[in-house]
Amino acid sequence: MIEKLQKVFESRVRLGVMSILMANESADFNTLKDTLDLTDGNLASHLTALEKKEMISVNKEFVGRKPKTSYTSTALGKQLFKQHLTALEKLIKGQ
Amino acid sequence: MKEENLKKSSLDQLNQIHSMMEQSTRFISLSGLSGILAGITALIGAGYAYLIISKAATVENPYMMRLSMHTIKPQTIRELVVVGAVMLIVAISIGILLTLKKAKKKGQNMWGKTSQRLLLNLTMPLVAGGIFSLILIHHGLVGLIAPVTLLFYGLALLNASKYTLHDIRYLGICEIILGLIGSYFIGYGLLIWAIGFGLLHIVYGSAMYLKYDRDD
Numbered sequence: 001m002i003e004k005l006q007k008v009f010e011s012r013v014r015l016g017v018m019s020i021l022m023a024n025e026s027a028d029f030n031t032l033k034d035t036l037d038l039t040d041g042n043l044a045s046h047l048t049a050l051e052k053k054e055m056i057s058v059n060k061e062f063v064g065r066k067p068k069t070s071y072t073s074t075a076l077g078k079q080l081f082k083q084h085l086t087a088l089e090k091l092i093k094g095q
Numbered sequence: 096m097k098e099e100n101l102k103k104s105s106l107d108q109l110n111q112i113h114s115m116m117e118q119s120t121r122f123i124s125l126s127g128l129s130g131i132l133a134g135i136t137a138l139i140g141a142g143y144a145y146l147i148i149s150k151a152a153t154v155e156n157p158y159m160m161r162l163s164m165h166t167i168k169p170q171t172i173r174e175l176v177v178v179g180a181v182m183l184i185v186a187i188s189i190g191i192l193l194t195l196k197k198a199k200k201k202g203q204n205m206w207g208k209t210s211q212r213l214l215l216n217l218t219m220p221l222v223a224g225g226i227f228s229l230i231l232i233h234h235g236l237v238g239l240i241a242p243v244t245l246l247f248y249g250l251a252l253l254n255a256s257k258y259t260l261h262d263i264r265y266l267g268i269c270e271i272i273l274g275l276i277g278s279y280f281i282g283y284g285l286l287i288w289a290i291g292f293g294l295l296h297i298v299y300g301s302a303m304y305l306k307y308d309r310d311d
Contacts, residue, residue, distance in 0.1 A: 015108060019115035027119065027208075034204050035119050085112070091105040094098075 005091075006084040008053060013038065013046045018081050021056060021073040028070040047071065055080060122209040122259050124198035126190070127308045130300025133186035134293050140182035141289035147174050148285065197308070213258040220251035241284030242277030245270050245291045260307070266299040 009015045016036045020027050027035075033043050050056045055077030059070050073081070117123070151171060198205040224247025228240050249270030256264035270291050277287040 009108070012111065015111060016115045019112040020119040023116035023120050024208075031119070031208055034202075034207065035115065037202065085109075088105045088109055092102055092109070094102070 004083070005087045006080050008050070008055070008080070009084050011046065013042065014050060017043075017046060017050060017071075018055070018073060018077060021071060022078065022081055026059070026070045026072045028068055032071070050077070118203070118209075120209065120258070122203070122207075122213045124194055124201050124203045124205075125259055125263075125303070126193035126197045127300050127303030127306070129190040129193040130296050130303060132189045132193075132300070134296030134298075134300060136182050136186045136189070137292035137296060138289060138294075140178055141285055141293060144175050144178050144285055147171060147178070209258065213255055216258055217251050217255040220247050220254055223247060224251070238281040238284065239278055241288050242274045242281075244274075245277060245287060246274030248291070249274055260303065262303060262306070263299075266295060269295055 009018070013036060017032060020032060020035060029043070029047075032038075032047075033040065036043065047056065047058075051058055053076075054074055056071050057074050059072065061068055061070075148171065151168070195205055198210075204210070224244060227247065228243055231237065231239050231243060249267045249272075252263050252267030252270060254267075256262075256267060273287055273291045273295070277283060
């Protein structure tokens with residue numbers, strides 16, 4: 001069986017977001033922004049794309065009066081990420 | 096040629112994944128230099144404490160290497176506690192200051208999720224150790240305090256190593272071994288404190304400085 005490279009991960013930002021969400025249960029917008037060193041707009045557009053593909057889910061809650069948005073990777077997102085990793089591994093090993 | 100490019104970009108991607116996972120889970124801005132300075136602070140403190148203690152030297156125990164609490168006056172113990180507290184505050188302040196500087200340079204948030212997680216996991220065993228030491232005092236088992244603090248400090252480092260530089264694990268293991276040795280040979284508290292908080296910190300700090308900080 002040939003594992004395909006996932007097209008969605010061609011973007012460094014999307015790959016970064018998914019890496020962080022694989023290593024952490026969830027991450028909020030500002031954590032993602034700081035870790036990836038991005039502007040609000042840039043990050044938001046990539047997050048929307050990932051959400052549309054149902055690879056991440058968005059949770060909105062209020063902490064006091066401030067809205068806080070956090071993101072989690074979905075089962076589908078995890079599966080695609082793992083497939084992508086396997087594909088990368090195979091490419092490097094030259095199979 | 097195309098295959099070579101594909102290989103290279105795959106490797107780049109894997110590196111990026113690794114670095115993002117690490118940066119988002121570990122607080123890696125701990126400064127090696129602060130370890131060295133904390134060690135030196137501890138050695139100065141231990142030296143000063145030895146001066147205080149050696150005033151109580153007797154003919155049978157001229158060097159006061161092995162201490163027995165019956166020969167030490169409460170006044171001396173109070174002085175020793177003050178020395179210890181001052182050294183602790185100095186060492187922690189230096190550590191925070193230098194780590195702040197390094198975090199700024201690395202662009203890592205000093206008060207983000209990773210540093211909070213690190214602090215929480217470091218503090219919990221330390222608080223348990225602190226309370227346990229107080230209980231030891233309550234039961235009059237003063238000789239066990241020094242080794243117990245090293246033991247709990249080592250366990251705290253071991254626990255915290257999942258949330259910061261992995262290397263801190265080895266410092267933790269050394270502190271645990273030292274604590275165990277110290278709890279067998281009771282009475283050498285000052286000596287094992289000097290080794291555990293002084294010498295080991297200097298060795299660990301130097302290793303970290305050479306490994307991570309020098310090229311910054």
